[in-house]
Structure formats: structure tokens, C-alpha cells
Amino acid sequence: MRGGATYVASLRDGRTVFLDGERVDDVTKHPAFVEPIRKIAETYDQAAAAPDVTTVVDPATGRHFGAMWLIPRSADDIEIRRRVHRFWAEPSYGLMGRTPDHVASVITAFASWRQLFDRAGRQFGDNIVRFWEKARAEDLYLSYAIVPPQIDRSQPAHRQPEPFLYPGAVRERDDGIVVRGCQAIATSAAMADWLFLSYITPLAPGDDDYALSLVMPMNADGLKLYPRRPFAAQATSVYDYPLSSRFDELDVTVVFEDVFVPWEQVFIYRRVDLVNAQFHETPSHTMANFQSLVRFGVKLEFLAGLAMKLVELHSNEGNAATQAHLGGEIAALCAAFEGLVHAAQRFPLVSEGVARPHPQYIYAGMSLQRRLIVDLMRAVRELAGGAFQALPSSSASFDSPETCADTERYYRSGVASARDRVKLLKLIWDMVGTEFAGRQLQYEMFYSAAQPVVNARMFRAYDWAKAKAMVDRCLGEY
Ligand SMILES: Cc1cc2nc3c(=O)[nH]c(=O)nc-3n(C[C@H](O)[C@H](O)[C@H](O)COP(=O)(O)OP(=O)(O)OC[C@H]3O[C@@H](n4cnc5c(N)ncnc54)[C@H](O)[C@@H]3O)c2cc1C
Structure with missing residues (x-):
């Protein structure tokens, strides 16, 4: 499993984060992010030192991989997952909700149910399985953005005051699609490696341009991260604010300014029915x-x-x-x-x-x-x-x-x-x-x-x- 230092180094990737109107050069050095990133890094190190709890053996290859990527086949497998979730929750006393094991659960569940993605063509099922294998091999930390901003809840995505306020595919290219719009919150995005973008709120007929399920690296060109007011930077001392100063995982509004996404990273494209089914059928x-x-x-x-x-x-x-x-x-x-x-x-x-x-x-x-x-x-x-x-x-x-x-x-x-x-x-x-x-x-x-x-x-x-x-x-x- 990857260690904390590797994780921290991976965050110095030129990602675009704006706080108080200014670009953050390096999240690993900024007071708003230093402590939560340190906590995640420490937990990666602890996880690497506790393979009995945090890893399982792939029967096909005999290699260990992170238990958060285990496809459960039985109650015993879910017990393995319970133990790894608890392992990740304890360092922050349950105060950090979007630790790496949260979205890993989504991606793992998708990979366990590729038949849903195959309905639009086997290449989409291949994409989800291949990405799950990559994320598992590299211990990727994903955040997700699956709820659109509260602009006009009485109207579907394609009837908002202007097109692509909600994120959608503004253009198709031979090698992928171009995504534009905004998603309301992706907790932990500023300290994660990849972003999963889709909708959990039901899409309506006519929302085809918005019917997406895909991933992108956090330093993708055009992906902009706008965290809310950070608590760590406001805390006067650890003694006075022991939790605010250390465990603020930071909720982030994400803007997609014509982000190019290669086809290999797309799991669902222009299928309202599949976007609406993906979280519950899988x-x-x-x-x-x-x-x-x-x-x-x-x-x-x-x-x-x-x-x-x-x-x-x-x-x-x-x-x-x-x-x-x-x-x-x-x-x-x-x-x-x-x-x-x-x-x-x-x-x-x-x-x-x-x-x-x-x-x-x-x-x-x-x-x-x-x-x-x-x-x-x-x-x-x-x-x-x-x-x-x-x-x-x-x-x-x-x-x-x-x-x-x-x-x-x-x-x-x-x-x-x-x-x-x-x-x-x-x-x-x-x-x-x-x-x-x-x-x-x-x-x-x-x-x-x-x-x-x-x-x-x-x-x-x-x-x-x-x-x-x-x-x-x-x-x-x-
Ligand atoms: C701290 C925090 C972290 C979050 N992290 C993430 C994240 O990492 N990724 C992500 O994608 N999202 C995240 N979210 C967003 C979260 O998923 C949404 O806030 C949630 O789904 C509710 O949607 P909404 O905010 O649009 O509120 P709405 O759904 O608009 O709800 C607002 C009000 O409308 C009412 N309402 C809504 N639907 C109905 C209904 N069907 N019937 C009756 N009343 C209704 C509610 O009772 C509520 O009073 C986070 C939210 C918070 C607060």
C-alpha cells in the first residue's frame, strides 16, 4: 500500500484551488489543508503497517490490495470492509466523513456490477473495471461531486436559467468529451487524487447532455476547486480548537471549465436511465x-x-x-x-x-x-x-x-x-x-x-x- 509521504507528494500536482479569491500554490503547505492532509497521510502509514486489517489477498495473483477495494461476496467480506472503514474512521473520531474508503466503496460496487454499464456498450463496462483496477493498484483517494447547485430545484438540468450551469457534455471529440458546469459539493476534493462526477439527484427526460458518470484527475485542465471557509485557518490554537484545527476535511464547490475527459474515463454517457439506476441497481x-x-x-x-x-x-x-x-x-x-x-x-x-x-x-x-x-x-x-x-x-x-x-x-x-x-x-x-x-x-x-x-x-x-x-x-x- 502507498505510504503517507507518497500521498502528500501526489497532491503537489498543479491542481487549481481558489481560497478567498486567491490561488493556493500548494495545498500541502497551506494552513487550511495542512492538518487534515497530515491526518490522512498518517492513516495511510498506519494502514500500511496493519495489513491484516487493511488489505486482502487477490486470489488470482496472490498480491495484497487495499480491503476498501474488495468486492464483497458474503457477510464475511462485508465484515472485512467494516473493519477497514472503522480503521479509517477512528483517527478522526468519525469526524472526517469522506476518507478514501467512501468513494472507493462506490467505484468497487460499480466494478462488481459492470452489467449496468455494459448496457451502453461493453467499452463502458471495461472502463469501470479498468479504473477500479487502477485505483486499487495505486490506492487512489477519490472524492465525488454528485449533486448539482441549488439554482432552481423546480426545473430539470436542461431547463436551468442557462445551459451547463449543471455539469454536462458541452462537446464531443473523437478521443473523449468536454465537460462544463458546476457541482455543489465535493468534500475532501482539495486533498484527494481523483474526482468522480455524476448525478445522484434524478435526471429527467431531455437531460441527455447531463447524463454523465466519469472520473478525472484533480489536476485536470479546467477543473477549479472552491473550498468553503476553512476552520483550521481560523482556529487560534489546537488547545482552544482541537477538532476544528485538525479534522476539517473541507467541502469544495467544483467548477468544470471545459474539462476534457478521455473516453477511457467515462462510465456512462448520455444515458439518463443508466445515470438514474447506477447508485441503486448496483x-x-x-x-x-x-x-x-x-x-x-x-x-x-x-x-x-x-x-x-x-x-x-x-x-x-x-x-x-x-x-x-x-x-x-x-x-x-x-x-x-x-x-x-x-x-x-x-x-x-x-x-x-x-x-x-x-x-x-x-x-x-x-x-x-x-x-x-x-x-x-x-x-x-x-x-x-x-x-x-x-x-x-x-x-x-x-x-x-x-x-x-x-x-x-x-x-x-x-x-x-x-x-x-x-x-x-x-x-x-x-x-x-x-x-x-x-x-x-x-x-x-x-x-x-x-x-x-x-x-x-x-x-x-x-x-x-x-x-x-x-x-x-x-x-x-x-
Ligand atoms: C457537509 C456536507 C457535505 C457534503 N458532501 C458532499 C460530497 O462529498 N459530494 C456530493 O456530491 N455532495 C455532498 N453534499 C451534498 C449533499 O449530497 C446534498 O446536500 C444533499 O443531497 C441534499 O441536497 P441539496 O443540498 O441540494 O438540498 P435539497 O435536496 O435541495 O434539500 C433542501 C430542502 O429541500 C427539502 N427537500 C429536498 N427534497 C425533498 C423531497 N423529495 N421532498 C420534500 N422535501 C425535500 C429538504 O427537506 C430540505 O429542507 C454534502 C452536503 C453537506 C451538507
Whole structure:
């Protein structure tokens, strides 16, 4: 597997990133990106040092490859994938959602289901399989942009205020196509190697020019990356903002200014039906969101740990009401969610020789996720009272001769020094209250789709026939 240094070097490829109106020369040196890139690089190194968890053996060649590229054939294979997702989620405590294993799941699922791409000609199926093999061999880090900007949601792509606001093929050449337009968000794009571009929002009849599914390197000519306001660059210190300063994976708006894409990198071209089918007919939606749920489970555990540490900080752990709050509002939700993840893995749907995490549990998890994150954040806040607001304005209070005595004396707790107490409270505030925390909340609410969309998927995934049969049996008894 590739190591961290190779990964970091690969980002110095002349990619076009604009921040605050200025071009970023080298993302690996810019304060907005240094820390998240360092975290990903460290995790690549840790992954290379833990091949038992992070790799599997290709039976055809006997060579090891990254387990995130494994096509699952059974529940055991999904368990291998669960372990590698957890491996990638733990370094950021579940706070970085688009680690390399997320879009790797999409590409792997596509390769497992080439028959969908073959419908437009075998060359398209060949393209997806060949790209999956390349990505697997080189351990590529992909980001994806699959939702168009919110310009006019009442109209399809081809009826937006002008053509190619949404990304589409503006021209066809003998050797490929030229793509123009904009996609709303590609999280982690500035620190990934390749971009996958398509649509998960349904395309309409007449949207043929927009019906694309393709990949391009992040330094493709004409590909421009516009990150939102970065949190790391605003953080005054790691002590004051331990999460904002280190784990901001950065959401990026992507603009395609006549980007040329060779045919070999195109998986679907001008087929509305195939673009609309690709995420759900293949196992890609369930596999990618399995990663999201495993990662979210890590975040829940982290939140539970923070809650308990907060209670212990002020010696409230023996209080019966506090224990009930911890049990009912936090532990029950965390444990139930973990059960869903295991059920999705343990009881897969197997068809055409490919096992997908069971959609019923995937969509139940996704439907609950956005509620749980709100509930958990509120539950932790309930435990804090005014603790976050009664804190020194920054770590400088400990260093100033004029303020250090008061700071050490009055900000301590019965069991912790002021430095340790303030450190923990600032960590918790960065998890539930800062701008970074707000983005975390929005991520869990929308990383995949709006709640009604997820609920509709849950509606389709649930076994209503089985439930109704029980009622019929009851009715038949009398
Ligand atoms: C932090 C973050 C990171 C993201 N990362 C990525 C990424 O890496 N790649 C990527 O491609 N996208 C990414 N996204 C985009 C994400 O996929 C979309 O935000 C999501 O699909 C919702 O689409 P939207 O933003 O267009 O909102 P909309 O779908 O326009 O939703 C806005 C409002 O409309 C309502 N609504 C929408 N649809 C319906 C409906 N069918 N019925 C009733 N009400 C509805 C919703 O309830 C909501 O209130 C990210 C989003 C966030 C917030």
C-alpha cells in the first residue's frame, strides 16, 4: 500500500484551488489543508503497517490490495470492509466523513456490477473495471461531486436559467468529451487524487447532455476547486480548537471549465436511465453508506465518551438522574445504532454473486442518523450547563503572569487541574458548539440526501409484505 509521504507528494500536482479569491500554490503547505492532509497521510502509514486489517489477498495473483477495494461476496467480506472503514474512521473520531474508503466503496460496487454499464456498450463496462483496477493498484483517494447547485430545484438540468450551469457534455471529440458546469459539493476534493462526477439527484427526460458518470484527475485542465471557509485557518490554537484545527476535511464547490475527459474515463454517457439506476441497481449506495454508518458509529462512541468524561469532571457520575440521562439519552442510542450496523453486515442481500449490506438496515441507520446527531449533541449540552461559557478566552490565560493564578485556581474541578478541565471542555465545545460542530451536524443531516428522500428509500427497503402477512394471519384466526 502507498505510504503517507507518497500521498502528500501526489497532491503537489498543479491542481487549481481558489481560497478567498486567491490561488493556493500548494495545498500541502497551506494552513487550511495542512492538518487534515497530515491526518490522512498518517492513516495511510498506519494502514500500511496493519495489513491484516487493511488489505486482502487477490486470489488470482496472490498480491495484497487495499480491503476498501474488495468486492464483497458474503457477510464475511462485508465484515472485512467494516473493519477497514472503522480503521479509517477512528483517527478522526468519525469526524472526517469522506476518507478514501467512501468513494472507493462506490467505484468497487460499480466494478462488481459492470452489467449496468455494459448496457451502453461493453467499452463502458471495461472502463469501470479498468479504473477500479487502477485505483486499487495505486490506492487512489477519490472524492465525488454528485449533486448539482441549488439554482432552481423546480426545473430539470436542461431547463436551468442557462445551459451547463449543471455539469454536462458541452462537446464531443473523437478521443473523449468536454465537460462544463458546476457541482455543489465535493468534500475532501482539495486533498484527494481523483474526482468522480455524476448525478445522484434524478435526471429527467431531455437531460441527455447531463447524463454523465466519469472520473478525472484533480489536476485536470479546467477543473477549479472552491473550498468553503476553512476552520483550521481560523482556529487560534489546537488547545482552544482541537477538532476544528485538525479534522476539517473541507467541502469544495467544483467548477468544470471545459474539462476534457478521455473516453477511457467515462462510465456512462448520455444515458439518463443508466445515470438514474447506477447508485441503486448496483450495490453502490448501500456500500458507500455502510462506510458512512460505520464511521458515524465511531462518532457516537466518541460523543458517549465525552458525555461520561464531562459528568466525571464535575463528580456527577453517582447522581441517579444523571445516570438515567446517560443511559436513556446516550447509551441506548449508541448501542442501538451499533446493532444496526452489525445487522447490515451480518444479513446481506446477495444477488449476482455480490453481497450488499442489507438496505433495510442501511436506510434505517441513515434515517435515524440525522435525528441521533441532534439528540446526542443536545444530550451532551444538557450535561454541561454553562460550562462552555465559563471558560478562559484562550490558552493565553494560563501563560500571562497577570491571569495565570486566577485561571489555575478558579477553572479547576474537584478531580482535574484547570489545564485539564479547560482542555476537556474546549474539546467538547468543539464537538457540539463551534462552527466546526455546526458543519458536523449539517453533514450528518445532509451528507447523502434530505430526510424525505432517505425516508422514501426506507419505505421501499422495508419488508411490508411480511408485516402485512402477520396481520392477515391474525385476521384469519377469528
Ligand atoms: C457537509 C456536507 C457535505 C457534503 N458532501 C458532499 C460530497 O462529498 N459530494 C456530493 O456530491 N455532495 C455532498 N453534499 C451534498 C449533499 O449530497 C446534498 O446536500 C444533499 O443531497 C441534499 O441536497 P441539496 O443540498 O441540494 O438540498 P435539497 O435536496 O435541495 O434539500 C433542501 C430542502 O429541500 C427539502 N427537500 C429536498 N427534497 C425533498 C423531497 N423529495 N421532498 C420534500 N422535501 C425535500 C429538504 O427537506 C430540505 O429542507 C454534502 C452536503 C453537506 C451538507
